[in-house]
Amino acid sequence: MNAVPLPIPADEIWRRGPDDEDPLDRIASALRETGYIVLPAPLPPALLGSLLRHFRSIDRARFQSAGVGRDQEHQLNQFVRTDEIFWLDKSNPAVVAYLNWAETLRLGLNRRLFLGLFDYECHYARYDRGSYYKKHMDAFKGSTNRIVSTVLYLTPNWQPQDGGELQIYAPDSDTVIEKVAPRFGQMVIFLSEEFPHEVLTSNRPRYSVTGWFRVNNSLGETIDPAR
Ligand SMILES: O=C(O)CCC(=O)C(=O)O
Numbered sequence: 356m357n358a359v360p361l362p363i364p365a366d367e368i369w370r371r372g373p374d375d376e377d378p379l380d381r382i383a384s385a386l387r388e389t390g391y392i393v394l395p396a397p398l399p400p401a402l403l404g405s406l407l408r409h410f411r412s413i414d415r416a417r418f419q420s421a422g423v424g425r426d427q428e429h430q431l432n433q434f435v436r437t438d439e440i441f442w443l444d445k446s447n448p449a450v451v452a453y454l455n456w457a458e459t460l461r462l463g464l465n466r467r468l469f470l471g472l473f474d475y476e477c478h479y480a481r482y483d484r485g486s487y488y489k490k491h492m493d494a495f496k497g498s499t500n501r502i503v504s505t506v507l508y509l510t511p512n513w514q515p516q517d518g519g520e521l522q523i524y525a526p527d528s529d530t531v532i533e534k535v536a537p538r539f540g541q542m543v544i545f546l547s548e549e550f551p552h553e554v555l556t557s558n559r560p561r562y563s564v565t566g567w568f569r570v571n572n573s574l575g576e577t578i579d580p581a582r
């Protein structure tokens with residue numbers, strides 16, 4: 356692969372906290388122990404700024420109404436979700452830097468948790484005023500290859516009255532265990548098959564990058580993941 360210009364040096368892409376703990380150790384042990392972690396600012400500010408500029412530069416018309424389910428089951432269901440998405444590829448340097456970061460996370464989690472994560476897919480999501488995503492699972496055991504979900508928030512100057520929090524429920528339950536503010540730079544990482552979750556109605560435009568680490572379920576001539 357060609358060297359791609361990064362907005363920030365690759366060796367500065369993981370920032371250590373004041374306790375000098377390796378952030379990958381912290382994320383891995385949280386996933387092992389509780390299944391999720393909220394990180395207030397895991398990425399360098401320069402990268403967040405470049406991602407937001409890229410997000411805003413994309414014409415509205417290029418975002419697609421988000422569907423529910425995959426492939427043949429894929430359907431638009433406005434009762435469930437009203438956000439719009441834009442799948443990401445390596446054509447923008449900020450996205451490349453973000454994907455490099457995700458790649459180090461993938462390798463770090465595989466090394467520590469033996470998850471066998473194979474790749475990462477991600478899209479931008481925009482929730483216009485009044486948009487939501489009702490309670491759902493990102494993956495059901497045995498029927499999908501999404502293993503770890505990530506959401507990075509890019510909404511500038513988010514205020515509590517803006518709503519749009521991510522509500523995480525205990526596994527198989529209606530009990531809310533965490534409410535994550537979609538604050539600029541904040542990220543949440545969770546096991547896709549464990550936690551029902553919901554995006555509460557947003558009272559202003561809400562921007563995010565949602566992604567999934569997947570395992571490779573390809574068998575014989577059936578290629579899975581499909582895309
Ligand atoms: O944006 C969020 O907080 C979560 C989005 C989500 O659950 C999804 O896209 O599957």
Ligand SMILES: [Fe+2]
Nearest residue numbers: 491492493552
């Ligand atoms: Fe989700």
